Amino acid sequence: DSAVSLVYRDLQKFSRLFKDQLIYPLLAATRQALDLPDVFGLVVLPPELKLRIFRLLGVRSILSLGATCRSLQADTEDPALWRFLYTRDFR
Structure with a gap:
């Protein structure tokens, strides 16, 4: 065949x-x-690597990612991530 x-x-x-x-x-x-x-998967990566990946995403994607599980919710609530996003997207 x-x-x-x-x-x-x-x-x-x-x-x-x-x-x-x-x-x-x-x-x-x-x-x-x-x-x-x-x-x-993503949840087992070291926090610093996840942060580098998250910085490549848009705000909506990060919010969606944080809604998938408790572990990723905690990771996406990192103040350093949101400072970076604010500087990148709103300044």
Whole structure:
């Protein structure tokens, strides 16, 4: 089949899609169901790295991000972040 040969030609893409769209979500759901801490994703990054990432976002995106979970809410309430955003966007 041409469909099978197409999959084998782009095996790296297939592997990434399988991992990103099936395995990681299942792993995250399982860890959450078992009340285990996260091991990957934005919430496990060091605070200083999250702050650098947040500085790339707009105010609305940061507010939306903070509404997703308690951990990110606390991170997005960092006064240094809001000072930076004020200086960047409103001065």
